[in-house]
Amino acid sequence: MMGKGRLWKNFLVVGKFEANFIVFSALFRYNINIRIGLACSPGQSGKEWCFGMAAVNREHKDRLFTFLFGEKGNKAWTLSLYNAVNKTHYTDSDSIEFTTIEDAVYMGMKNDLSFLLCHVMNVYEQQSSYNPNMPVRGLMYAAKLYDKYIRQKKLNIYGKKLARLPIPKLVAFYNGTEGEEDRILKLSDAFIREGNPLETDIEARVRMININYGKNKGLLSSCKPLEEYAWLIDQIRGNQRTMGIEDAVDKAIRDMPEEFEIREFLVGHRAEVKDLCITEYNEAETMQMIREEGREEGREEGNITTLYDLYSDGDITLQRAAVKAGMSESAFLEAAKEIIGT
Numbered sequence: 001m002m003g004k005g006r007l008w009k010n011f012l013v014v015g016k017f018e019a020n021f022i023v024f025s026a027l028f029r030y031n032i033n034i035r036i037g038l039a040c041s042p043g044q045s046g047k048e049w050c051f052g053m054a055a056v057n058r059e060h061k062d063r064l065f066t067f068l069f070g071e072k073g074n075k076a077w078t079l080s081l082y083n084a085v086n087k088t089h090y091t092d093s094d095s096i097e098f099t100t101i102e103d104a105v106y107m108g109m110k111n112d113l114s115f116l117l118c119h120v121m122n123v124y125e126q127q128s129s130y131n132p133n134m135p136v137r138g139l140m141y142a143a144k145l146y147d148k149y150i151r152q153k154k155l156n157i158y159g160k161k162l163a164r165l166p167i168p169k170l171v172a173f174y175n176g177t178e179g180e181e182d183r184i185l186k187l188s189d190a191f192i193r194e195g196n197p198l199e200t201d202i203e204a205r206v207r208m209i210n211i212n213y214g215k216n217k218g219l220l221s222s223c224k225p226l227e228e229y230a231w232l233i234d235q236i237r238g239n240q241r242t243m244g245i246e247d248a249v250d251k252a253i254r255d256m257p258e259e260f261e262i263r264e265f266l267v268g269h270r271a272e273v274k275d276l277c278i279t280e281y282n283e284a285e286t287m288q289m290i291r292e293e294g295r296e297e298g299r300e301e302g303n304i305t306t307l308y309d310l311y312s313d314g315d316i317t318l319q320r321a322a323v324k325a326g327m328s329e330s331a332f333l334e335a336a337k338e339i340i341g342t
Contacts, residue, residue, distance in 0.1 A: 064276045065126035065173065067269075068229055068262060070100060070113035077225040077261070081124070082117060084223035085171060085209070090118070101144055114145060121145060121166040126173045127208075128280070130180045134206040135187035138170050142204070172208045175233055182216070183208050228260045236277060249277045308336040 069078050075093035083090060097116040114123040123141065131137075146165060149155075155163040174180055187204040210216060211226060213234035220227035232252055239248035253270060256263045266273050307321040316324075322332040 063126055063280060066113050080223045081226055084219050116166055119166045121168045124171050128176045130178055134172055135185050135204040138206055139204045142168050170206055172206055173211045174208050175212050182210055225262050228262045245278050249274045304335050304339055
């Protein structure tokens with residue numbers, strides 16, 4: 001468990017998990033906010049979510065996914081993605097109204113896009129790592145979007161007339177390397193049920209779709225920009241086996257077939273695309289380092305817990321427990337108190 005002010009070698013974690021926390025290192029600082037993608041059922045659009053909104057500025061970068069599908073000039077690609085997800089055949093991309101919350105960031109980057117189309121509030125999020133907490137994050141993000149919608153439309157939610165709202169459809173596009181498959185994540189799965197038979201009055205569902213190249217071929221083939229994006233990411237990862245990330249991105253763009261719809265856009269924004277990919281790569285490395293540090297810390301805490309239990313049961317002396325833990329007796333007791341709460 002990470003506590004306030006706990007040092008992880010070259011990282012210091014400060015703040016509250018339920019809002020956001022800040023990771024400092026010698027080279028960079030990120031604002032990390034809880035974020036998510038909620039999902040929809042087949043034939044409907046998706047939405048993604050984020051929590052812990054922090055004050056940010058326009059220096060925060062889009063992820064490449066958002067850069068491709070969240071730009072006003074690329075609405076045709078956004079519509080193609082919507083049609084692929086929902087198995088619809090809409091043709092008027094000008095009907096799309098982007099509603100992305102601008103101050104929602106994760107690791108200094110925006111990985112969501114939301115838009116209204118045909119009275120459906122779509123929120124899409126690209127995720128490179130699996131997160132089972134997406135439903136609760138999505139619920140919070142949805143509240144932000146509805147609040148914005150109600151204010152913009154000047155709806156009276158306190159009157160006798162029913163305020164009509166768009167349907168929320170939440171989708172997370174997963175392209176991590178952990179091998180996760182498509183699934184529907186539910187908010188109710190997180191509820192503490194032990195000894196409590198009550199039915200829930202709130203539910204949120206997240207449709208997670210694996211968009212790695214070679215997965216969900218039907219979906220990808222029905223949205224060429226998405227399939228080409230998946231191809232690009234797959235090429236970059238393959239190139240990284242023999243070269244650095246910057247060269248890997250350059251080579252992937254050079255090797256992209258001429259007929260790809262997104263090629264001209266990527267070539268025209270090559271410097272920015274490269275910068276986005278490098279930032280995402282650094283983010284992935286950072287999160288992997290944090291996970292490894294967390295596992296190491298968990299092992300250390302488990303060792304202290306075991307030693308303290310042995311000491312409490314009289315199986316070993318305090319001195320022996322402290323020696324095994326590699327710390328002084330007072331430090332051992334203090335660590336045990338923090339972990340166990342004794």
